[in-house]
Amino acid sequence: MKYRSIKRIAPAKKVNMGDIWLDQALPIDDIEQVDPFLLIHHWKTILPGGQKQQEVGVGPHPHRGFSPVTLIFEGGLHHRDSRGNDQVIYQGGTQWMHSGMGIIHSERPAKELAEQGGSFEIIQFWVNVPSSSKMSVPSYQPLTTDQTPKVMMDETGSTISIITGKFKEMEGPIQTESPLLILRLDLNKGIELDFEIPSDYQAMLYILSGSITSNDSESLRSKDLVIFGQDGQGLEISCAENTTAILLAGQPLHEPVSSYGPFVMNDQTDIMKAIKDYQIGKMGVLIEEFS
Secondary structure (H helix, E strand, C coil): CCECCEEEEEECEEEEECCEEEEEEECECCECCECCEEEEEEEEEEECCCCCHHHCCEEEEEEECEEEEEEEEECEEEEEECCCCEEEEECCCEEEEECCCCEEEEEEECHHHHHHCEEEEEEEEEEECCHHHCCCCCEEEEECCCCCCEEECCCCCCEEEEEECEECCEECCCCCCCCEEEEEEEECCCCEEEEECCCCCEEEEEEEECEEEECCCCCEECCEEEEECCCCCEEEEEECCCEEEEEEEECCCCCCCEEECCEEECCHHHHHHHHHHHHCCCCCCCCCCCC
């Protein structure tokens, strides 16, 4: 199996998103997207407690034309949307939303976290979808840690969780609009792994914490994004210390991208229509209720 070369190593940068400081790994510098992936945000914080849930997180906002996905690493995230979905997913789980023709949702730390405080860490990434799916019916797929297939890689407890796609003859349950392989990696010091990825997929590795080497490269550390070339099928990973990371791989769409804030379409005309449809209420209404 031929290993892929490392095309780019890019450290994430701090950005301010609505008074929330987080690490942005994509887009970064001159890299606008790694088709079909559009954005990677890493939010890690300690909530102080003594707050109401409506005072934390991100309130109601719209999306159209792509899939925003959130992986929960610490704490719990409360998802509400204009389609009636209302659920908290905790550590180890996933919230996969396909925004389709338009949806309004909110994303807030769980009520007990806001009130009592504690560690909170999530990754949100955006996956573009084919033009044929941009105006389809929105959907929401929650996945708890217990529902997530896991492969134990060694006797020390190194684990790979499969969100979507196939790994080691196991398949993730999330249904997607185009072929993807999304894995969570919880690896212990000293483990060495090989991954096989279809040669026509783009592939990236983002390190939340720890340190690895890949394909005999220099040491890659926390908050590094590694973008691999499409010149092989395999990835090789060696952990210098306990490491948490995600693998994002997918078949490129090779379609034009026109985006404006929370809308991702194929041309500017469709963006203008998305703005208008949101303003006149075609994406629904979300009124949050707090106990």
